[in-house]
Amino acid sequence: MHTRVEYKSSRNIVFSCQYHVVRSTGQVLVHGVEKLLKRTLQEVAAVRQAELIELEVMPDHVHALVRSMASIGS
Numbered sequence: 001m002h003t004r005v006e007y008k009s010s011r012n013i014v015f016s017c018q019y020h021v022v023r024s025t026g027q028v029l030v031h032g033v034e035k036l037l038k039r040t041l042q043e044v045a046a047v048r049q050a051e052l053i054e055l056e057v058m059p060d061h062v063h064a065l066v067r068s069m070a071s072i073g074s
Helices: 033-047
Strands: 018-024 051-057 061-067
Touching: 033 051, 033 061
Parallel strands: none
Antiparallel strands: 018 061, 051 061
């Protein structure tokens, strides 16, 4: 499967910067905690001017695909 790459630009660069984050948590993302985590990650992404492309919360781990400015990840 081929996904089309979207490029962003600022005054002096063109980039496509994506992070695939996988975090194991143990069995703690249940009973409403997953909704709180999703809302929190969306708020953090908005503050950091990042885009949550995909977010999947399972009872024991989280997958997130995040697009951001190249300078934000450092």
